[in-house]
Amino acid sequence: MSSIAANLQQIHSRIADACARAHRSPAEVALMAVSKMHPASVILEAHAAGQRLFGENRVQEWQAKFASLADPSSFAKLSSDFAPLASKALPNPATDIEVHLIGPLQNNKTTKAAELFHAVDTLDSLKTAERLNAAAAPLHKTLPVLIEVKLSPEETKHGLAPSEIPALLAALTPLAHLRVSGLMTVPPWSEDPETARPYFQHLRRLRDENIDAHPTLTQLSMGMSNDFAVAIEEGSTTVRIGTAIFGKRAYT
DSSP states (O other): OOHHHHHHHHHHHHHHHHHHHTTOOGGGOEEEEEOTTSOHHHHHHHHHTTOOEEEESOHHHHHHHHHHHHSHHHHHHHHHHSGGGGGOOOOOGGGTOEEEEOSOOOGGGHHHHHHHOSEEEEEOOHHHHHHHHHHHGGGTOOEEEEEEBOOSOOTTOOOBOGGGHHHHHHHHTTOTTEEEEEEEOOOOOOSSGGGGHHHHHHHHHHHHHHTTTOTTOOEEEOOOTTTHHHHHHTTOSEEEESHHHHOSOSOO
């Protein structure tokens, strides 16, 4: 078993434990493998271990990885370097995985983002939403989106202020090529996962306050390598795990 496969197995076990404590089914929690800052080869390895949901931070980074995986000669080279594939006939990950954008989206990248990603989890403005909607229309796509909410005063954090959520939700209603699926947040990092609990509770309350008016707002993307068990206890439906699966980032 590869190290990535072993890490995935351990994460699934920890997800199951957290769900048991919260009296939830593990089927309610999706595991997103955050492959940002890692080469395409780790996606291949995780895919061979059964992982299908991935998160990437930058449009141009995933564009390069997708090209590498989609190109037959490049994929053949990646496969030959990964021994477990020698005895498996797996689909090419380029057409067999779901990839979400989980980093900030610049308005000049919306066309490419709509083309490359299956969902955008960091929507925080109507302008960006309108551009995504316009880009998705000729592709005949309905693009799932999450609204990123800023619950921390840290300048490095992105997202919408909680008070702005109802107005954005109302403005998104006419955009036929977007489907608002839920909310996402990134709490301040801490070695103590309990420090993130109030932020996760806050995001859940915001979802619950708006779901009657917007019934598709069911998802909560919250929880990363150091605090995902707490996030699950507080209702997370997707945990975004990078370091605990792939190790520290391979490049910057």
